[in-house]
Amino acid sequence: MSLLVAVSTTGNQFPVYFVAVYVIGFIAAVVIGSFAWYNSKRPAGWENSQRPDFVPEINAEKKSDSKE
DSSP states (O other): OHHHHHHHTSOOOOOHHHHHHHHHHHHHHHHHHHHHHHHSOOOTTOTTOOOOTTSOOOOOOOOOOOOO
16 A cells, blocks of 8 residues: 555646647547437437437448449
8 A cells, every 4th residue: 555655746747738638539439420310310218309400410321433
């Protein structure tokens, strides 16, 4: 236990930019995941729910212009 206290009071501070990268990455993952979830097929019970205004509509349909 004394080793843990000694290590925590040495004055070395964990770099803030490491924490900032993790926080920004987490926020980006949540935002991108939310966009993907709102634009995906709705799960059972959510078929008639409306999309929030801040979520852009992404149309991922492929057009088949190939000649057969």
